[in-house]
Amino acid sequence: MNKIIIFLAVLGLHTHSFAQTKSIWLDDLKIKSFSEGIPAVLGKTNAGGDSMKINGKLYKHGVGVSSTSVLSFFLDGHATEFSAMVGVDDKGVKDLPLKFYVIGDKKILFESGEMKLGDAPKPVKVSLLGVKRLGLLVTIEENGFNRSYSNWADAKFIMKDDFIPQTMPNTDEKYILTPKPDKKPKINSPKLFGARPNNPFLYTIAATGERPMNFAVKNLPQGLSLDSKTGLIAGKVAQKGTYTSTLMAKNAFGEATKELKIIIGDTIALTPPIGWNGWNSWARNIDREKVIASADAMVKMGLNQHGWTYINIDDAWQGQRGGVFNAIQPNEKFPNFKEMADYIHNQGLKLGVYSTPMITSYAGYIGGSSDFADGKITDSIKNNKRAFRYVGKYHFEENDAKQMAAWGVDYLKYDWRIEVPSAERMSAALKNSGRDIVYSISNSAPFSNAKDWAKLSNTFRTGPDIRDSWLSLYLSAFTLDKWASYGGHGHWLDPDMMILGNVTTGSELHPTRLTPDEQYSHVSLFCLLSAPLLIGCPIEQLDDFTLNLLTNDEVIEINQDPLGKPARLVSDEDGIQIWVKPLEDGSYAVGLFNIVNFGKTPESYFRWGDEKSANFALNFNKIDLKGNFRVRDVWQQKDLGNFIGSFKTNIRHHGVIMLRMFPQNH
Known part of the structure; x- marks a missing residue:
């Protein structure tokens, strides 16, 4: 034998x-x-x-x-x-x-x-x-x-036995780079904010530091008032113009100040929206209780004190058309809609909803058009929802925009096979609604109409729905350089929601399949691109690692920089991509990404378990940055020293080194 x-x-x-x-x-x-x-x-x-x-x-x-x-x-x-x-x-x-x-x-x-x-x-x-x-x-x-x-x-x-094929292991160490905030106050809300004349104004001073904390503002425009305990600034400003105010936060450990430029004019969303969207958390199972729980978790987890603001309901909230405006009404899962909106606003947060110009939404709920003059959904439509994913003869943009404004909605995700006429109609309706509602058009905006999307919307989707994989992240974000010139104040590039934490992208709720290194790259590139930051997981389920990823104020500050210029891809050689974003103070945000020639060989599409980091020397001249720079690692929030001409580092597989480079006088 x-x-x-x-x-x-x-x-x-x-x-x-x-x-x-x-x-x-x-x-x-x-x-x-x-x-x-x-x-x-x-x-x-x-x-x-x-x-x-x-x-x-x-x-x-x-x-x-x-x-x-x-x-x-x-x-x-x-x-x-x-x-x-x-x-x-x-x-x-x-x-x-x-x-x-x-x-x-x-x-x-x-x-x-x-x-x-x-x-x-x-x-x-x-x-x-x-x-x-x-x-x-x-x-x-x-x-x-x-x-x-x-x-x-x-x-x-x-x-050869009872083993069932498994998904690829994702057990790499969830290493935490960002130090915890100091007890002293630090103001983290944007330095730039836009609103239209005579529309409701809502801005919350986000600040980390030990509580209790008191807030004050110098030179607040006429018509606005501050709640000194919550930091919430509300009211209306009648006169167009640029107003410079000084925000102040004080606690037992010290005081912080920050300059805020308020522009009352025609443009809103002067910095990218930052908040949460419910689709990749709960999909069609979203309801009022989950939305309230998300708002409560945003506050309890302290995300609101790092600038996270929006609580956005995606598809599946819609009921029938009716009410005083003959507008889309909420279904039975969302009773007391206005009360819910008020609750969210009282916490200094903002509310978003979803709609579509099609007769039915992708999840099969009523949309913004109809082949019937009254806009109602018939049983024949309900029983064959997929057949009605087209824009109908009768349009109800004005009805729906007025209803959203009456409820106090602050954000609209508008989702369909994007074409200009529907985008124009809703853009006009929102501007005439009497409320500042951020307008986000969704679902692979054709690049050929990039100028239209930048003119008509506040954010526009540059690709299809994202999935929690490196392939999807790469196609959604690492290929956006051609779009960069169309992003800016009031019109931001949108690669879709963030794929961190527990997500439902394509299957049941599960931990993201991105490795920890890939998650650092994900957040870094979205911030460099000045993309909307919309958390896509249940906030109350955040672990320490994911919460740390979402609360690095120096990284978020790059996303919210007042200059509003998305990063550009300046080098893609030997498996390393370099993205550079100019900032308002004259410094530069630089992302060094070890993509390891992803997509160039069949083997490169997969994770084999033996991935290695790469040594890299950043040549300043090659990326058109000349001279002496103070280099800071923004994930570690640590100065690395002054460097002339080059900087050497080690970059993990599919990972990133994210720098802020400050020019120094010779």
Whole structure:
């Protein structure tokens, strides 16, 4: 018997191969949890939810994917084989070449070559003996194609025991860099704030430090008043103009001051909105209690004292059309809507809601248009909601804007397949509503109309819905340099919500799949881009690491800088991206990102567990910064010294070194 075992070992076979094996169809797994792409991943159908067909042949088993697709599996040596038939779905895009890869522990086990619509499916059968980590990859050129459907048909694992394929481990240390705030007061709210004449004004002085704390303001414009205990400034200013006030916060340990420039004019959202959105926390299960709990948690966790302001309800709050304005009314999950808004405002926070110019929203609720003059939703629409995702004959923007203003809404997320006429109508309606409502248009704004989005909206989505993966983060944020010139005061680039904490992106509530290093990169780049910062997880569930990520005032200050210029990508060489953002005081925010040539090889799409950091020398001349600079690490809130010409550092895999560089006189 021992001789047989030795003989099998020499042949590279495992003695337990005689044990009974087990097949697992890919579509029997919770496949969405394995997907790191942005579009839908569906089991037993194509990515559009239709029958899975390749070159006319129907498949009952398999996984349908779209666009560039990354499926990651942790097998830990328990699988023996993977097999499938791969090809472009019959409802895919003509003449669009795709490539399929199977990669095990950094080795390409299968490569399809280019495949197009109409090509015969190709068989995959690879040994997985000893493979710990497996990646299934489909690549295309990312040019915004819809219906770029491809299929892993009849895909299955052969397992040698009862082990079930797992998602990739994400157990790296959640290291905390930011020191805790001092007991002395520090004012963290924006230095710049805009409002329209005679509209309700609400600005809260956010300040860290030991409580109790008292607030004061010098040179407050006529029509505004301050609550000295809460720091809430409210009222109305009639006269257009620029007003410079001095904010003051005082406690038993000291006093802090900060200059605030108030501009009463035509432009609001002079700094990017910063707050919370409920979709990636609760999706369709949002209700009044969860919104109130989020506002309470914003205060209890102290996020409000770092400038976090908005509590935004996403899709699924809408009921029927009615009321004094014949506007969208809340459904049964949101009783006493005005009372809820008042409660949020009384805490110094602001309220946001969701709508769409389509007849029905993406979650199937009533929208801002109708094919009927009264705007009502009929039973036929309710029973076939997906068929009514288009803009109807009759429009109700003015009705809905007036109702939002009456409730005290401060933010509108407007979500549809964006086109200019609908964007214009709601933009005008909000401006005429009598209230300053930040206008955020959502769902892949076409770049060809970038000037229109900057003119019409306060924030505009630059891509599709984000997912909690490095691939999604990379496509959503690291590719935005071409958009940067269109971002600025009152019109900010929006890469979507933040993917930190516990999120529901694409599947049930789960911890973000970003590594700690990737989370630092995520927050850093969003702040460098002057993007809206909208927390996408349940606030009350924040752990110490995530809370620390969200409460670094020096990082947030870069996002809220009054100059309002998004960072530009100034270098992308040897796996390191360098983004530079000029700041109002003449300093520069610089992000050094170790992207490790992501996307340039099939293997680079996956996390293999042996990732390494990179040594890097920042050459100041190469990024057009000349001379002597005081360099500060903003995550550690620590000066690193004065440097002439260059600066050396070590950057973790998919991590960041975020600097603030202050020019020094020679």
